[in-house]
Amino acid sequence: MRKIALVTGANRGIGKEVSRQLAEKGYIVYVGSRSLSKGQQACDQLGLDGLIAAQLDVTDQESVDALVARIKQEQGRLDVLINNAAINYDTWQRTLSADLDNVKETMETNLYGPWRMAMAFLPLLKKSNHGRIVNVSSGSGTLNGMGAETPAYGISKAALNALTLKLAAALLPNHILVNAVCPGWIATDMGGSGGGPIEPGGESIVWAAMLPDDGPTGGFFRHGERLDW
Numbered sequence: 536m537r538k539i540a541l542v543t544g545a546n547r548g549i550g551k552e553v554s555r556q557l558a559e560k561g562y563i564v565y566v567g568s569r570s571l572s573k574g575q576q577a578c579d580q581l582g583l584d585g586l587i588a589a590q591l592d593v594t595d596q597e598s599v600d601a602l603v604a605r606i607k608q609e610q611g612r613l614d615v616l617i618n619n620a621a622i623n624y625d626t627w628q629r630t631l632s633a634d635l636d637n638v639k640e641t642m643e644t645n646l647y648g649p650w651r652m653a654m655a656f657l658p659l660l661k662k663s664n665h666g667r668i669v670n671v672s673s674g675s676g677t678l679n680g681m682g683a684e685t686p687a688y689g690i691s692k693a694a695l696n697a698l699t700l701k702l703a704a705a706l707l708p709n710h711i712l713v714n715a716v717c718p719g720w721i722a723t724d725m726g727g728s729g730g731g732p733i734e735p736g737g738e739s740i741v742w743a744a745m746l747p748d749d750g751p752t753g754g755f756f757r758h759g760e761r762l763d764w
């Protein structure tokens with residue numbers, strides 16, 4: 536039976552690459568995109584069997600609920616949720632002069648988005664015997680070594696890591712594995728041109744999506760290696 540995955544923010548960047556890799560491994564992949572036409576464009580560009588464009592704004596409860604209803608009707612379950620969508624690598628900002636409205640806006644997408652998604656899709660993840668949630672995090676969220684730069688982004692990812700631990704503990708009885716993954720510095724719109732190639736970043740995330748049932752939960756990884764929180 537083909538596994539069903541949903542990737543948020545998958546019309547470009549790392550989310551698109553993760554969708555490509557999962558489709559190549561035989562998954563049916565809902566390619567979440569704020570703009571349905573951009574999501575469809577990404578699916579057409581990749582041209583792989585199993586890719587399905589899906590309108591999804593992780594900050595919009597109605598949009599999330601509509602996709603829950605659609606996947607429930609079309610598949611009856613969800614095996615893998617990849618919380619990839621994120622915004623605002625705020626290199627221009629410093630902690631002591633931060634624009635708190637900007638910080639709140641960042642939290643809406645980078646923290647409350649994944650939290651909302653996990654709660655909304657829980658009934659469908661419970662229908663899978665091998666549920667996985669991957670929260671795409673960042674080394675910027677590591678508490679040890681937290682600097683004064685990128686305060687909104689760094690704090691949102693530290694909070695996402697905390698959410699990962701909370702979800703992993705709460706979902707232990709359901710055998711749903713929840714992990715945070717840093718893909719490494721990747722040359723995307725967010726990462727900029729100095730970053731590395733996209734394929735290993737995608738592989739880092741796909742590794743956590745495909746963990747065996749006795750695999751780790753409540754961990755923070757990059758390329759399959761544990762990271763310090």
Ligand SMILES: NC(=O)c1ccc[n+]([C@@H]2O[C@H](COP(=O)([O-])OP(=O)(O)OC[C@H]3O[C@@H](n4cnc5c(N)ncnc54)[C@H](OP(=O)(O)O)[C@@H]3O)[C@@H](O)[C@H]2O)c1
Pocket residue numbers: 543544545546547548549550567568569570573591592593594618619620621622644648671672673674717718719720721722723724725726727730
């Ligand atoms: N690139 C790096 O070096 C790097 C390093 C560490 C961690 N990461 C993490 O990796 C993930 C992907 O990053 P990336 O580099 O691929 O970023 P990106 O190129 O900027 O792509 C971000 C994606 O998220 C989507 N998105 C933003 N807000 C959304 C919302 N409210 N609802 C749904 N989708 C939304 C964007 O959609 P639109 O096209 O509609 O804007 C876009 O598809 C992020 O979690 C990022 O923090 C990246």
